[in-house]
Amino acid sequence: MAFEFHQDKDRYFAMQRENAAEYVVPFIQQYAGIRADDHVLEVGCAEGGVLQAFLDLGCTGVGVELLPQRLELARHYLADALRDERVELMAKNVYDVVPERDFKRPFDLIVLKDVIEHIPDQEKLLRKLGSFLRPGGYIFLGFPPWQMPFGGHQQICRHRVLSKLPYYHLLPAPAYKKVLEAGGEAPHVVQELLEIKDTGLSIGQFERIARQTNFNILGKQLYLINPIYRYKFNLQPRRQMGILGNVPYLRNFVTTCAYYLIQAK
Missing domain, CATH: 3.40.50.150 (Vaccinia Virus protein VP39)
Known part of the structure; x- marks a missing residue:
């Protein structure tokens, strides 16, 4: 969003x-x-x-x-x-x-x-x-x-559901990455969100x-x-x-x- x-x-x-x-x-x-x-x-x-x-x-x-x-x-x-x-x-x-x-x-x-x-x-x-x-x-x-519900900054996602879905950034990193990719997020967005997960x-x-x-x-x-x-x-x-x-x-x-x-x- x-x-x-x-x-x-x-x-x-x-x-x-x-x-x-x-x-x-x-x-x-x-x-x-x-x-x-x-x-x-x-x-x-x-x-x-x-x-x-x-x-x-x-x-x-x-x-x-x-x-x-x-x-x-x-x-x-x-x-x-x-x-x-x-x-x-x-x-x-x-x-x-x-x-x-x-x-x-x-x-x-x-x-x-x-x-x-x-x-x-x-x-x-x-x-x-x-x-x-x-x-x-x-x-x-x-x-x-x-x-917190959007602590992963997932609100920047373009996918209408992923941008409004709370807490899924707490998934293990490989699962989180697969969800983002399945939602069609651009590679640079996926990378940014994974970096935020790390920090x-x-x-x-x-x-x-x-x-x-x-x-x-x-x-x-x-x-x-x-x-x-x-x-x-x-x-x-x-x-x-x-x-x-x-x-x-x-x-x-x-x-x-x-x-x-x-x-x-």
């Missing part, structure tokens, strides 16, 4: 900007605050909608994006900020970044919104991101936990990785209904109920979005 806004890039940019302003920014401000002169890095910035929400607050920023074609759209949408030298954009794998060479100064905040579940070796990633921060800086992460992240896994990489969890919010579902399914966001969010096995299957703010110890 290819959502309409995936094709309408103006709408997609506006959606990401609005969602970040209404949910991501207030979550961070709850625990850390955001100053007008903060320097913000977004990893996987795509078209720049999330980053724009921070530029709107007076922050300066850097966007790193793996896909050059998406960064070209970011250059269009962030043209004013680029002209005023309030933002820089680079097409690069985050693992190839050398902070002393690529960044002018350390960051107050690093943002990964629906990105960490696509990146391999997340423990290595957090250690690397920690080297980009000023002392006392923060990392925000928002991601769909792997075991998918549960709530418990993330919290273990944060501890192992010497980060404190300052803030945490689990959602029963992901805020972005306002746009996808016309559903109002709903936070996870306390008792449900505290049952580790159960919460993994019903939490559609997890927000975290972490800080190096």
Whole structure:
């Protein structure tokens, strides 16, 4: 199911900007605050909608994006900020970044919104991101936990049933691949979904990785209904109920979005 806004890039940019302003920014401000002169890095910035929400607050920023074609759209949408030298954009794998060479100064905040579940070796990633921060800086992460109904991102499938079928991404990889191929999904889509299966992240896994990489969890919010579902399914966001969010096995299957703010110890 290819959502309409995936094709309408103006709408997609506006959606990401609005969602970040209404949910991501207030979550961070709850625990850390955001100053007008903060320097913000977004990893996987795509078209720049999330980053724009921070530029709107007076922050300066850097966007790193793996896909050059998406960064070209970011250059269009962030043209004013680029002209005023309030933002820089680079097409690069985050693992190839050398902070002393690529960044002018350390960051107050690093943002990964629906990105960490696509990146391999997340423990290595957090250690690397920690080297980009000023002392006392923060990392925000928002991601769909792997075991939730659409944690495999199977909604990108073209097949009408496969795009709406929950939980089948939890099948063993060979069976999952056969189902996708039987549904007529393009080879590159099958490959992308299998890669997400390899890198998918549960709530418990993330919290273990944060501890192992010497980060404190300052803030945490689990959602029963992901805020972005306002746009996808016309559903109002709903936070996870306390008792449900505290049952580790159960919460993994019903939490559609997890927000975290972490800080190096």
